[in-house]
Amino acid sequence: MKDIINTVKALTIVNFNREDITDNNKKIELYKKIKRKELMEFNDLLQYINFGIQDKREFECSLCGKTEGRLLQREFDPYEFIPLDSGSNGELRSSSRGSILFGV
Numbered sequence: 475m476k477d478i479i480n481t482v483k484a485l486t487i488v489n490f491n492r493e494d495i496t497d498n499n500k501k502i503e504l505y506k507k508i509k510r511k512e513l514m515e516f517n518d519l520l521q522y523i524n525f526g527i528q529d530k531r532e533f534e535c536s537l538c539g540k541t542e543g544r545l546l547q548r549e550f551d552p553y554e555f556i557p558l559d560s561g562s563n564g565e566l567r568s569s570s571r572g573s574i575l576f577g578v
Contacts, residue, residue: 480505480506481502484498484505484506529545529546530543530544531543
């Protein structure tokens with residue numbers, strides 16, 4: 475399972491040192507050379523990126539009158555847009571719209 479996950483992650487590489495990479499074997503070899511520490515730092519960075527709708531509001535407690543700011547947010551999971559689940563009905567599995575692409 476680990477090899478499958480790493481292979482899929484490697485295939486997301488599109489560019490290296492300003493050179494477009496289209497060969498899947500080269501992508502896999504490049505991904506294998508990335509140090510574990512760098513991968514962990516990159517994953518941590520992704521956790522801090524605000525993705526979705528961010529809305530900060532002030533709320534007042536009706537009991538004590540104290541006001542505090544709260545962040546209302548709706549995070550979108552890119553996988554929500556991709557029909558991956560075989561349990562999806564036919565309507566969800568096909569789309570007449572264009573492709574949705576995500577990248578970092």
